[in-house]
Amino acid sequence: MPEAPAGVKHPHRAMILLGLGANLPSTAGAPEATLAAALAALAAAGVAVERRSPWYRTAPVPAGDQPWYVNGVAAVATPLEPAALLALLHRVEAGFGRVRRTPNEARPLDLDILDYHGLRRETPPVLPHPRLHLRGFVLLPLRDVAPDWRHPISGAGVAELVARLPPGQRAERLPEDI
Numbered sequence: 001m002p003e004a005p006a007g008v009k010h011p012h013r014a015m016i017l018l019g020l021g022a023n024l025p026s027t028a029g030a031p032e033a034t035l036a037a038a039l040a041a042l043a044a045a046g047v048a049v050e051r052r053s054p055w056y057r058t059a060p061v062p063a064g065d066q067p068w069y070v071n072g073v074a075a076v077a078t079p080l081e082p083a084a085l086l087a088l089l090h091r092v093e094a095g096f097g098r099v100r101r102t103p104n105e106a107r108p109l110d111l112d113i114l115d116y117h118g119l120r121r122e123t124p125p126v127l128p129h130p131r132l133h134l135r136g137f138v139l140l141p142l143r144d145v146a147p148d149w150r151h152p153i154s155g156a157g158v159a160e161l162v163a164r165l166p167p168g169q170r171a172e173r174l175p176e177d178i
Contacts, residue, residue: 053141136169
């Protein structure tokens with residue numbers, strides 16, 4: 001396990017967690033293919049993918065008429081600082097056709113830093129991700145990757161956060177061979 005930076009609340013759980021999602025096809029194909037290709041692009045850029053959750057098919061949040069998403073979480077290792085990692089994530093998104101116009105719109109790829117070694121930041125990128133504790137499409141795959149993870153601010157475990165999810169967040173785990 002990597003050593004945590006100074007000032008990290010939970011150094012024994014030091015890790016970088018990324019959220020991945022897509023609900024439109026990209027040049028790589030269907031959302032599942034896009035997510036797999038995005039992880040390969042990150043690896044080619046020097047971001048080591050240590051673990052990946054199964055993919056989940058999830059309803060859009062907030063609810064709307066757009067297609068359901070495919071979501072997952074990956075634990076990664078990189079020497080990049082948070083701002084440089086976020087810039088890389090945005091370049092990878094753009095490479096798969098993501099254009100940022102409207103919040104919560106349908107997209108071919110969405111990559112987010114969920115947690116960066118337990119670091120707390122109020123400036124972009126805000127860490128931990130400010131809404132991760134409210135989103136089943138993040139917490140369910142996060143539980144698969146890091147079942148002992150604790151929220152860096154509240155200290156709540158991922159199982160507790162899943163139990164607190166608001167009703168109506170529908171998700172189904174996809175078969176592993178997709």
